[in-house]
Amino acid sequence: MNKLVLIAGGSTLVYACLALLMGVWPGIELSKTPAGPGVVPLTALQAEGRDVYVANGCSYCHTQQVRPLAQDKVFGRPSAPGDFAYQTPELLGSQRTGPDLTNVGVRQPSPVWQYIHLYNPRAVVPESVMPAFDWMFKVVDQAPAGTTPVPLPEAYAPAHGIVVPDRKAEALVTYLLSLKQPAMPGVSSDASATPMPGVTSTPLASTAASAGGAANAPASGSVSGAGGYDPAKGKALFTANCAACHQANGEGLPGAFPALKGNAAINDANPTTHIRAVLHGLQGANVGGVVYSSPMPAFGDTLSDADITNIINYERSSWGNHGVPVTAEQVTAERAKGK
Amino acid sequence: MSVTADRSSPSEDDDRALASAFVAYAVTATLWLLFATAVGVLLAYKFGAPDFAPGEWLTFGRLRPIHTNATFFGWASLALVGLAYYVAARSSGTRLYSVKLAWIGLVLFNVAAVAGTVALELGYNDGNLEYREWPWPIRLIFLAALVITAWNLIGTVARRGTKDIYLSNWYTIGGVLWTCIIALVAILPWYQYGLGQVSVSGYYMHNAVGMWFTPLALGIFYYALPKLLSRPIYSYALGVFAFWTNLVFYPIIGAHHFLFSPLPWWLQTTAIVFSVAMLVPVWGGSANFLLTMRGRLGDLVHSYPLMFIFVGVIGYLVGSTQGTFEAFRSLQEVWHLTNFTVGHSHLTMYGFVTFAIWGGVYTLLPLATGKVPSQLGLSLHFWMAVVGSFIYVISLSIGGTIQGLDWIHGLPFIQSVVDIQAYWVWRGIGGALMFLSHVVFAWNVWRMSFGPSVKAAPLAPQHADEAAA
Numbered sequence: 001m002n003k004l005v006l007i008a009g010g011s012t013l014v015y016a017c018l019a020l021l022m023g024v025w026p027g028i029e030l031s032k033t034p035a036g037p038g039v040v041p042l043t044a045l046q047a048e049g050r051d052v053y054v055a056n057g058c059s060y061c062h063t064q065q066v067r068p069l070a071q072d073k074v075f076g077r078p079s080a081p082g083d084f085a086y087q088t089p090e091l092l093g094s095q096r097t098g099p100d101l102t103n104v105g106v107r108q109p110s111p112v113w114q115y116i117h118l119y120n121p122r123a124v125v126p127e128s129v130m131p132a133f134d135w136m137f138k139v140v141d142q143a144p145a146g147t148t149p150v151p152l153p154e155a156y157a158p159a160h161g162i163v164v165p166d167r168k169a170e171a172l173v174t175y176l177l178s179l180k181q182p183a184m185p186g187v188s189s190d191a192s193a194t195p196m197p198g199v200t201s202t203p204l205a206s207t208a209a210s211a212g213g214a215a216n217a218p219a220s221g222s223v224s225g226a227g228g229y230d231p232a233k234g235k236a237l238f239t240a241n242c243a244a245c246h247q248a249n250g251e252g253l254p255g256a257f258p259a260l261k262g263n264a265a266i267n268d269a270n271p272t273t274h275i276r277a278v279l280h281g282l283q284g285a286n287v288g289g290v291v292y293s294s295p296m297p298a299f300g301d302t303l304s305d306a307d308i309t310n311i312i313n314y315e316r317s318s319w320g321n322h323g324v325p326v327t328a329e330q331v332t333a334e335r336a337k338g339k
Numbered sequence: 340m341s342v343t344a345d346r347s348s349p350s351e352d353d354d355r356a357l358a359s360a361f362v363a364y365a366v367t368a369t370l371w372l373l374f375a376t377a378v379g380v381l382l383a384y385k386f387g388a389p390d391f392a393p394g395e396w397l398t399f400g401r402l403r404p405i406h407t408n409a410t411f412f413g414w415a416s417l418a419l420v421g422l423a424y425y426v427a428a429r430s431s432g433t434r435l436y437s438v439k440l441a442w443i444g445l446v447l448f449n450v451a452a453v454a455g456t457v458a459l460e461l462g463y464n465d466g467n468l469e470y471r472e473w474p475w476p477i478r479l480i481f482l483a484a485l486v487i488t489a490w491n492l493i494g495t496v497a498r499r500g501t502k503d504i505y506l507s508n509w510y511t512i513g514g515v516l517w518t519c520i521i522a523l524v525a526i527l528p529w530y531q532y533g534l535g536q537v538s539v540s541g542y543y544m545h546n547a548v549g550m551w552f553t554p555l556a557l558g559i560f561y562y563a564l565p566k567l568l569s570r571p572i573y574s575y576a577l578g579v580f581a582f583w584t585n586l587v588f589y590p591i592i593g594a595h596h597f598l599f600s601p602l603p604w605w606l607q608t609t610a611i612v613f614s615v616a617m618l619v620p621v622w623g624g625s626a627n628f629l630l631t632m633r634g635r636l637g638d639l640v641h642s643y644p645l646m647f648i649f650v651g652v653i654g655y656l657v658g659s660t661q662g663t664f665e666a667f668r669s670l671q672e673v674w675h676l677t678n679f680t681v682g683h684s685h686l687t688m689y690g691f692v693t694f695a696i697w698g699g700v701y702t703l704l705p706l707a708t709g710k711v712p713s714q715l716g717l718s719l720h721f722w723m724a725v726v727g728s729f730i731y732v733i734s735l736s737i738g739g740t741i742q743g744l745d746w747i748h749g750l751p752f753i754q755s756v757v758d759i760q761a762y763w764v765w766r767g768i769g770g771a772l773m774f775l776s777h778v779v780f781a782w783n784v785w786r787m788s789f790g791p792s793v794k795a796a797p798l799a800p801q802h803a804d805e806a807a808a
Contacts, residue, residue, distance in 0.1 A: 003504055004497055008512050011586055015517045015550070018590035023524045023542035026606060031535025055462030057400025063676055067599035071746040081601040084533040089466025092537055092600060096676040096742075099752045122389070127757050129389045131399045240751035 036082025038182025042175070049175025052136075052168050054089065061130070063093035063100045064179070074240065076103035076181045083181070098130055105180040106301075110294035112256050113245055114173045115150045115165055123156040124244055124253065136169035148293075151255040228306070228328055234314030237307055241299060242315075250319035257294060258287035261319035271312070271326045275334045278308050305331040348500070353434035357425060358707040360441040362788045364421020365700055367449055369777075369784045371413025376774045378406040383767040387760070396460065404472040405459050410688065411470055411547075412481060413452040418696045419555040420444065420488050423511035425703050426562045427495045430505035436494025440487050447484035451477050468536075469544040471525045482522040489515040506578045507562040513586070514554030521546045538594065538602055541610075545593040552692045554585070556655070557624060559699035560648060564631050567645050567702055568638070573630035577623055585620035588613050595666040598675060614666035617659065625656035643717040648698030650725060654690025661686065673747065678759060679739025682732045689728050689773070697724075697780065704787045711793055712783035720779040727772030730765055738762025 042050060053059070064087075068078035079102060084090060108114065113124060119137055121128035139161040143149045149162040157163065165173070239248065246252050250261035260266055265273040265287075277285075281298035284291060299308060309328040316323030349357070382402055385391060395401075428435050435441055455473035458464075464472045471478065492512050496504055525543045565572050572578060594602055594610035629652060632638075632645075639646050661683055664670055674680065697720075705711045738759040745755040 003502070004493065007504060007509050008493055008516060011509075011513045011582075012516045012520070014586055015513075015590065016520055018587070019520050019524055019542070019546075022590050022593065023539055023546075024530060026538040026542075026603075027530040027535045029535070030538050030602070031530050031532040033534045054464050054467055055401075056398060057403055057464060057467055059467040060400055060403045065597075065600050067675075069599060069672060071749065074749075074752070079601050081534050084537065084601065086533065088532045088536055089468055090533060090536045090540065091467060092540075092597065093467070094469060094596065094676065094680065095678075096746075097678070097756070120390075125753060127753050129386055129756060131385070131389055132393055133398070134393070135395045135398075236749075236751055239753065243751075 030081075033081045033085060035085035036080050036182065037185065039082055039085055041086045042178065045171055046175045046178045049171035049173070049178075050091075052172040053091070053175060056133070058101075059091045059093040061093075061095055061097035063096050064102045065092040066100060066102050066181075072100070075100040076106070077184055079181075080184060098128075101176065101179055103179060103181045105177045107297060108244065109177060109297050110245065110257075111173055111177060112148075112151065112294045114176055115169065116152060116156075116253070116256060117244075118165075118169055118173065119150055119152060119163060120156045123153050124247075126248075133169065133172075134163075136172070137163050137165050139163055151253065153253050228309065229313040229317075229325055230310055231314065231317075233307075234310035237303070237311045238314050241303070242311065245294070245296075250315070250321075255290075256292070258285065258290070258292055260315050261321065263321070264288065266315055266321050267323050269324050271316075271324065271330065272334065274312055274316070274323070275308075275326060275331055278312055279331070279335055280339050300335055305335060348432060349428070349434035354707075356438045357428050357435055360435065360438060360445070361421050361425045361704065361707050363442070363445055364417050364424070365704055365784055366788055367445065368414050368418035368421065368696075369781050371409050371417060371452060372777050373781055375406055375409035375414055376770075376777050378402050378409065380767070380770050380774045382406055383763070383770045386763040387767065401460055401462065401464075404464060404467070405456050407470065408455055408459065408472060409452060411552075412448070412455065412473075415552055415688070415692055415696065417445070417448050417452075418700065419511075419552065419559070419692075420448070420515075422559055422696065422699045422703065423488075423492060423515070423555055424495070425707060426505075426507045426511065426558060427492050429703075430507055430562060431496050431499030431501070433495060433498040433500065436491050436498060440491040444484045444487040444491065447480055447487065451480040451484065454480065468540050470547050471543060475526050475528075478522060478526055482519060482526070485515055485519050485522060489519060505562070506572070506575060506582070507558040509579070509582050510554040510558035510561065513582070514551055514558070517554075517586075518547070518551040521550060534601060537597060537600065538606065541596045541602070542590070542593040544596055546590055548687070549585075549589045549592075552688070553589075553655075554582075556651070556692045556695035557581075559695050560624075560628050560652065563644070563648055563699050563702040564628060566706075567642060567648070568631065568635055570631065570635075573627050573633070577627045581620040581624040581627065584616075584623070588616045588620065592617060592666070595671075598666070598668060598671045611666050611668070614663050618663055621656065621659040621663075625652055628652045643714075643721050644698050644701035646698075646721055647694050647701060651691055651694035651698055654686060654692075654694055658683065658687035658691050673743035674739060675743075677739035677742040678735045678762075679743065682735030682739060685728065685735070686732045690732065694724070700784070700787075704784070708787055709792045710787050710790045712786045712790075716779055716783040716786065720776045720783060723772045723776035723779065727769045727774075727776060730769030731773065732769075734762040734765035734769060738766070 064079075066072045066075045066077065066079045072078070083102075084092075115137075117124050118133045120132040120134060121130040122132075137150065139158050141161055143162055143164050147164045149164055152163055245257040246260050247257075250259060252259040265277065268274070277296065279298065279300035282292075282296040284293060285296070286292075299311070303311070305328050309326060309331050312331070313325050315321065316325060381392060381397070382399060385399055424435060424441055451473070454477045458474050458477060459472060463474050465474050466472070473481075489512065492508070492515060496508050496512065521543065524539070525547075531539050561572055561578060591613040592610045594606045595614050598607050598611070600607075628648075632649070636649075639649055665674055665679075665683060701712070701717065738761075741758050741762070742755045745758055746752075
């Protein structure tokens with residue numbers, strides 16, 4: 001019996017001490033981490049949306065942690081301890097089958113896009129493997145007062161009736177749009193001083209792209225156009241930042257996101273409107289007589305002038321567009337003018 | 340492992356009672372395996388056809404934790420506890436301390452798993468925190484089952500006639516007791532806010548695997564391997580050494596699940612250092628098993644139970660060693676948050692733990708019931724499971740690596756989804772084979788539990804002389 005006490009009791013005592021040391025004690029200490037500057041508790045509706053997020057296991061595919069690594073730059077600044085003060089349960093996650101959502105409210109601020117995407121992700125991102133959450137919507141004959149119908153593309157819309165979000169979808173989208181990283185003193189989210197976001201300086205990627213002068217040193221195999229335009233890079237940047245709304249074919253979604261194909265501002269000899277739209281974003285834009293309620297994010301906050309130049313020139317030379325190419329200097333000059 | 344007969348020797352009634360309890364654990368565990376992996380196959384299919392089986396009740400985010408929790412707490416836990424009871428009683432040459440407690444525990448484990456599954460399906464998820472998604476009152480039921488099991492195992496071993504406690508029982512009793520602490524740490528809420536909860540998650544998700552399934556599965560190796568080979572374990576002392584080093588190193592490495600997170604850097608670095616230290620018990624333990632089999636690898640072709648255990652040992656060695664390497668920051672930079680991790684968890688939970696269980700069940704259940712599965716059933720199960728899991732792990736390892744490199748190369752995120760698609764298809768093929776093998780396993784369990792009896796111990800007849808000698 002003594003030996004049993006020694007093995008079972010002794011090992012359990014050792015384990016209990018280690019559990020206190022590695023589980024409980026760090027838990028107690030780190031639970032005291034104060035909120036970072038600008039980190040605020042969720043509103044009631046946002047918190048309700050977070051519960052919907054948890055109930056449906058969103059964090060099995062989406063992380064909410066930006067690592068201090070080059071490849072995570074596309075998702076925002078590195079997460080700081082103070083970011084998680086009001087996050088219980090924590091939703092850092094362990095898989096990125098889908099993109100990180102820490103800063104999705106900044107990257108994708110359009111509720112219309114969020115609703116379409118939630119209803120069926122493939123309506124806006126054809127390659128997506130995310131489940132459709134159409135069961136969080138209802139089909140009605142007439143939109144009740146105070147709700148906005150979801151402008152689904154024809155292929156995804158029900159045969160008749162209009163689609164409006166129910167309470168769950170509203171709460172969830174409200175929560176997603178609240179996911180914005182507060183600015184960090186000393187950490188700039190402005191990437192204009194850095195190379196193309198996502199391009200790392202680790203040895204593994206040393207061949208992928210060079211730093212600062214990327215725009216002037218096109219990767220092999222891509223043709224360098226005028227004004228330091230790299231078509232391959234332009235396309236990649238467009239896919240990563242613009243295609244979710246304006247679509248890979250540049251046609252947008254009727255009634256939801258304006259087309260870039262044949263767009264007047266893009267084909268205009270004077271590129272100012274185009275440059276300023278990408279730099280500073282848009283709100284309530286009137287394109288070809290249609291007013292679009294969706295806000296467009298300000299890419300000047302996250303992309304460098306070289307990247308923005310590549311995007312703009314990609315848009316000005318694709319889908320039959322024939323806008324005059326712009327140079328990085330023009331973008332820099334517009335940025336200097338301010339909003 | 341001959342045991343001296345003494346006053347505590349079990350009667351035939353005791354043997355029957357032990358066998359019934361063992362059968363009940365094995366059968367319910369098997370039902371959970373079928374359920375959990377059927378869900379797994381559906382989930383794998385959804386990666387290629389995201390609009391298949393749509394709607395609230397079959398949405399990915401609800402089924403995914405149902406799959407993992409049913410595997411962990413339905414299948415693996417029930418099977419390992421059933422085996423631990425049989426090993427405890429047999430290796431101690433005694434009857435179960437309480438047959439009644441074994442049945443109460445069985446009911447509680449199953450009630451917890453059913454309630455947890457229903458809760459997750461209804462959207463009552465305690466926070467998407469890996470392996471502790473069940474609402475806490477349900478996890479309390481599981482804890483009660485653990486406490487009962489610990490009490491019953493200790494009571495059984497306390498009845499032994501020998502002075503020594505066989506090594507298997509160190510691992511199984513230790514594992515159950517430690518897991519009581521793990522479950523308690525995970526349930527208590529007062530120190531788990533924000534970042535504090537992140538650190539508890541890191542501790543919990545690794546300890547729930549490494550201090551529960553690992554020691555119990557190792558306990559099976561230490562009992563079944565000598566039984567099958569009719570020779571003692573290569574080094575008892577090495578087994579004891581691995582026991583204590585595993586105990587001291589494992590609890591410290593949890594934070595390696597959150598490398599590059601806002602957790603304190605020292606906590607992450609400590610976890611990496613001890614992840615390397617884990618090579619000591621892993622290689623020590625694996626060497627012990629492989630050296631026990633030295634010169635007898637030829638026997639593998641005669642004995643499927645031995646083959647299952649051999650694959651389990653290799654799974655333990657390779658999976659755990661891979662875990663150490665994944666903990667390095669340089670490799671983690673590529674693999675973290677990718678599907679590589681999913682491959683790793685299947686290599687360990689399947690290639691190691693599940694194969695160990697199968698080896699244990701095929702070795703011990705016939706001894707308990709006097710009934711055997713067919714050779715065809717054994718071979719179908721073995722080969723489909725081996726080939727299926729091999730395809731599964733390899734495809735996700737490659738696909739996950741491609742994902743990680745895509746991100747490092749700064750490609751648009753959606754490109755990483757496109758590039759892994761083909762590997763998801765292969766994963767589905769591997770997973771379907773694995774599921775089919777489980778159907779055959781269920782048939783085999785049926786034969787071993789309720790099939791026709793045979794007289795002689797049929798599993799290792801070629802060693803009958805040696806055993807008698």
